Amino acid sequence: MADHLTDDIVVKVRGLKTAFGPHVVHDGLDMDLRRGEIQGIVGGSGTGKSVLLKAIIGLIKPVSGRIEIGGKSRSDMTDEEDRLSRRDWGVLFQDGALFSSLTVAQNVQVPLREHFHMPQDLMDDLAISKLTMAGFPLDAAAKFPSDLSGGMRKRASLARALALDPQLLFLDEPTAGLDPIGAAAFDGLVHELCKSLGLTVFLVTHDLDTLVRVCDRIAVLGDQKILINAPLEEVMAFDHPWVQEYFHGPRARAAGIKENG
Amino acid sequence: MSDFLLDNAFVKVERCENSATVHLAGDWIIDNAVAIDSLMASVKLAAGDNPMFDCSAIGALDTTGAVLIRRFSDGCEHSDGAPLVNIQARHTKLLEVISCSPPPVSTEPDQIAWYLLPLLQAGTATVGAFRSGGRLLGFLGLVLMRLMGALFDLGRVRLVPVVHQMEVIGLQSMGIVGLISFLIGAVMVNQGAIQLAKFGADIFVIDMLGIGHLRELGILLTAIIIAGRSGSAFTAQIGSMVLHEEVDAMKTLGMDPIDVLVLPRLMAITICLPLLAFYADVVGVAGGALMAWIQLDITPANFLIYFREVITIDHYWVGIIKAPFFAAVIATTGCYNGLRVQGSADDLGARTTRSVVQSIFLVIVLDALFAIFFTSVGL
CATH class of the missing domain: 3.30.750.24 (STAS domain)
Known part of the structure; x- marks a missing residue:
């Protein structure tokens, strides 16, 4: 996997500090996200994986620190630049976060409608293409999100995240709540799509299978920082009790991680 | 070339x-x-x-x-x-x-021709009205069954939620109920006095206030305020619990949602609405008395003497007896609509609106039936 590890950094986080009142989540966190890589983020519950994701996409305002996306610092952007920069990334929220009053296809068209003035038939064509890419069964394109299963909602949400052809994709626990077969299929889909579209992916997960199968690099969050950010083999060799427990526990063996691999 | x-x-x-x-x-x-x-x-x-x-x-x-x-x-x-x-x-x-072009599929929900739409809507609305009327009646029956059961088995009554709901429904709405009753009482005397003065009969404004406010307006206004304030809250609270599968969780834990969610609200509102109606009566009459003092120079003492002379206790009872019925209607409609929420946040909003409209409508219809009844029995 080492062949596409480049030094072209898309997202650069330096000295990030986030806090909710007196409760500090991250302190002095540094992280790089390299172009074309699928970056996994792991960590125990409450270590702030989702908070880090939300800080990078701007849903949470950090207390201090710099977040650069594509070489531009978030804090220096004007409102207009900030709005436009949102076109460059897609986000898949944990529970899909589809708009419940719109059909699936209309959900995919929302970002297109917001940023462009396209004719309806082109938007229909694009929405259907994106849904096909996300492996969504097309006969359900006119259904409402409440009529769908969890796995279908994730696929629909992935299609919406891809609607604007982002270079950067944020996935928050993409396989949570899916059955193992559905999760494996979704992992495969994410991997294939990201490699064929050349996307950079920031993937928050608990799922060891996903880490092993999909991620080029794994960052471990703990003690309010990134403990290590490296390919799987190096992370597994890293000397930290949580990391050892996580990668060498019974569930890790079940996921096919070999001891001292 | x-x-x-x-x-x-x-x-x-x-x-x-x-x-x-x-x-x-x-x-x-x-x-x-x-x-x-x-x-x-x-x-x-x-x-x-x-x-x-x-x-x-x-x-x-x-x-x-x-x-x-x-x-x-x-x-x-x-x-x-x-x-x-x-x-x-x-x-x-x-x-x-x-590469492969996907088959054409519709991206919007199916829509029918515009000229058929009014027919379809009228039909669905009619069928829907009958159905929901029937279901509401069924729900009322179910709630009454559970209520009877609870009266024979008092351990099932959840006292803490009842008291909490009483605080929310009764105590916290005293401000708005009082203000509106006071203003309506005052306005009634103000307007009535102007009209009755043309006949030189302005003293009868007290009769009008007493009969109008105690029999009808006091309780009706209170019921409408509570329907808007608490009925909608019932629907929204219960509805969002349904959306988060909390109600399903309750059922699996062996708790009956009617016992847990509906009965405390029903009991609390049935206790509170008569009390609020009494309070609205008092404040409304006080507002009228104040306006009579300002506009007609009737001192509060004279007002009271005349009021006791012309207004019998019957008028008060006719008004207050309606309160528990209105309360039952508001609680039932609110809770019923909450439990029927399904699917999306959209439906929750629609249900909340419907709950308020239905309960106000039913309260007014019930009030009209009461008026007919009391007239025919000569009260």
Whole structure:
């Protein structure tokens, strides 16, 4: 996997500090996200994986620190630049976060409608293409999100995240709540799509299978920082009790991680 | 011998003897999608039959661009979509992902013709009204069954939620109920006095206030305020619990949602509404007395003497007896609509609106029936 590890950094986080009142989540966190890589983020519950994701996409305002996306610092952007920069990334929220009053296809068209003035038939064509890419069964394109299963909602949400052809994709626990077969299929889909579209992916997960199968690099969050950010083999060799427990526990063996691999 | 039939930044159409080559150029990305899509018709016209698409000069390409290329190739007159040639290595994967054109499917929910829509809506509304009337009646029966059961088995009554609901429904609405009753009492005397003064009968404004406010307005206004304030809250609270599957969780834990959610609210509102109605009566009459003092120079002492003389206790009872019935209607409609929420946040909003409209409507209908009843028994 080492062949596409480049030094072209898309997202650069330096000295990030986030806090909710007196409760500090991250302190002095540094992280790089390299172009074309699928970056996994792991960590125990409450270590702030989702908070880090939300800080990078701007849903949470950090207390201090710099977040650069594509070489531009978030804090220096004007409102207009900030709005436009949102076109460059897609986000898949944990529970899909589809708009419940719109059909699936209309959900995919929302970002297109917001940023462009396209004719309806082109938007229909694009929405259907994106849904096909996300492996969504097309006969359900006119259904409402409440009529769908969890796995279908994730696929629909992935299609919406891809609607604007982002270079950067944020996935928050993409396989949570899916059955193992559905999760494996979704992992495969994410991997294939990201490699064929050349996307950079920031993937928050608990799922060891996903880490092993999909991620080029794994960052471990703990003690309010990134403990290590490296390919799987190096992370597994890293000397930290949580990391050892996580990668060498019974569930890790079940996921096919070999001891001292 | 060749020339360019169409020549711009994205597409050049080159026509040879019997076939055309469409040269694609520039950045085929989402930002240019609208411009590229608008070229489609002219390209189709210029390319004629059996064109080929030359992709060698394309700059950047994304999935939207790939979809556009597929649209162009599908759109042209060719047996099986026009072929793409000279695809650059870096674009092959992307074009493969998008290669097969998906079948046309609808992206919006099915819609019927506009001229049939009013008929459909009238029909659905009528059927819906009967159905929901029936269901509401059924729900009322179910609640009464559980209530009777709870009265014989007092351990099932959840006292803490009842008291909490009493605080929310009763205590916290005293401000708004008091204010509105006071103003209505005052306005009634103010307007009544002007009209009755024309007959020199302005003292009868006290009769009017007493009868009007105690029999009808006091309780009706209170019920409408509570329907808007607490009925909607019932629906929203219970409805969002349904959406989060909390009600299902309750059922699996052996708790009856009617016992846990409906009965405390029903009991609390049945206790509170008569009390609030009494309070509204007092404050409304006080407002009237104040206005009588200001406008007609009737001192509060004289007002009271005259009021006790002309207003019998019957008027008060006629008003207050309606309160528990209104309370039952408001609680039942609110809780029923809450429990029937399904699917989305949209439905929760629609149900909340419907709950308030239904309960106000039912309260007024019930009030009219009471008026007929009391007139016919001579009260």
